[in-house]
Amino acid sequence: MKEYEERKIPKKVAISITCNKCGNTKKLSDIWDEYEFQSFSITFGYGSLFDDQKWEFDICDTCLADFVKTFKHSPDINGV
Ligand SMILES: [Zn+2]
Structure with missing residues (x-):
């Protein structure tokens, strides 16, 4: 039989986004504030231009829209 107690686990919480x-x-x-930004995490494979980085x-959504406008081919956009 196990006995349990409540413990608060330290957790990092974002207070701002840039x-x-x-x-x-x-x-x-x-x-809702965070929804105006998009977070990217890219892992480059071995042999790519950025080897294992x-x-x-x-x-922010404004910069993302500006970036996408530079694409030769528009991304597929789904949703409402
Ligand atoms: Zn921006």
Whole structure:
């Protein structure tokens, strides 16, 4: 038989988010604030141009839209 007790586990919580491209920062006071930014985590494979590197960055929706406009072919867009 096991006896349990409640413990609070330390947890990192984001308090602000900054666009890596333009530097726009937003304080995160509720969950909806983060939705104006997109987080990217890219792991490059061995033999790629960035051999085994991992990149993580956040981009605001405005910068993401500007970036996508530079594409020769538009991305597939689904949803409402
Ligand atoms: Zn931005």
